[in-house]
Structures are given as C-alpha cells and as structure tokens.
Amino acid sequence: MDPDVALLSRAGGRNKNEDYCRFDEKDSFGCYLLADGLGGHKGGDVASRTIGEAVSEAFLASPGLSPEKLSAYVDHARTVFTGATGSRNIPAGMKSTLVVLLLSSTQALWGHIGDSRLYYFRSDKISFQTHDHSVPQMLADSGDIRAEQIRFHEDRNRLTAAFDGSDMPRFEYLKEPILINKGDAFLLCSDGFWEYLTEGDMEEDLKNTAEAEEWLKLMEKRLLERVKSGHDNYSALTVKIR
Secondary structure: OOOEEEEEEEOOOOOOOOEEEEEEEEOOEEEEEEEEEOOOOOOHHHHHHHHHHHHHHHHHHOOOOOHHHHHHHHHHHHHHHHHHOOOOOOOOOOOEOEEEEEEOOOEEEEEEEOOOEEEEEEOOEEEEEOOOOEHHHHHHHOOOOOHHHHOOOOOOOOEOOOEOOOOOOOOEEOOOOEEOOOOOEEEEEOHHHHOOOOHHHHHHHHHOOOOHHHHHHHHHHHHHHHOOOOOOOEEEEEEEOO
C-alpha cells in the first residue's frame, strides 16, 4: 500500500495540546488514529497519548484489518489505560475521544468513540461521516436542532460517551470492511478542527488539491481565518488513496 498521508496537531489558543494523532504502516496495512483528551479533565494530554500509543503498539505487534483486529487493538488500549490510571503522574478520571482507521491496499475499516470525527470521501464528496457521541448530536437526531447547529452549540463539549477504560459498549465500528478505490480520501479530526470547517469546505478543498498535505493546509488556512482567541486545540490527519 502507498497512501498519501499528512497530519497536524496544534495547541491553538491554549497553553497545552491535549490532542494526539499518529499513523503507522506495516506489512501492507496502515493504522491511522486521533485522540482528544477531554478538556476540563486533569491529564487530558496524558489520556490521549496513552490511548493512542497503546493502539499503535497493538497494531504494530499484529498488523491486520478486520473487526476482530480493531477490537483487539482497542481492548489492548483499554487494558493499558486502566492499568495506568491512578499511577504516578497519571491521574484518575482521565478520558479521551478516539477514532481509528485501518487500511489495506483494497479495504478500509474504522471505529470511534466521542466527538472526534472520521469523514470518508469518494469522488470528492462525503460518502460517510461518523456520528458524534454528544448532547448536540442527540438534539440533532431528535430534530430539536439542525445538524449544522452542532457546531458551536452551548453544550458542544458535553459528550455521551468517551474512552475512560471501561468496556466501552459505545465504541462504534464497521461490522465488515469496505472496498476502497483510487482517489478515495479520509479525514480524521478533533472537534477543534471540524467546528470551523463545513463539510462543503472539506469537499471543495479536496477537489482543488492533489496531495494530502496540500488539502490539509488549505483547510487549516480556512480555520485560522475564522478562529477567535483562546480557541481549542485542533488536529487532523488526511489520507488520499493513490
């Protein structure tokens, strides 16, 4: 496999960056992930890094692409996270979002918990996006607000599920892989990123760029033109299938 990949992770207007993203590729498989330590919870940066590193560790030890593999990687992270919580310099009560994408040369599989998102693009249009585990998403599902009002809603930071070391029944993932084609693309991003970019912005910038890094830079440029002082950390990872 030879996907085109780019990533960024910025503190934004905050003193500390509690986001963590990375990718690893081994034996014709790839693992791409992003985690966002929950603001207001002491140790959010430690939570996101602990979870992300554990998922990557499990992937590198046994690379593959299947629901069973993804479940095993997340279970390993849960074990590591639970064991770390409460130890020296790792406070109890840590929480984080998590979104994971697995790729092979022909297939993709993903899962998530929280409000960090994955977008899947085909022919420069969004074919799928993950469903936030948040109060505003619940309000949108019930018809009380429009989907676009999730951005900047007063309760946008209230999550209904997050990675906290439990059995995580709310970790959602595809039950079987999908086939991917040349030209397909993926965007993994934290809420500090997608809040400032509409889905139309993402599609337009994808259509107008050839490389993953160029696509990511165009979206970041839009974000920086719109943010206010003190804005949240923001992170994103783009993948284009060559």
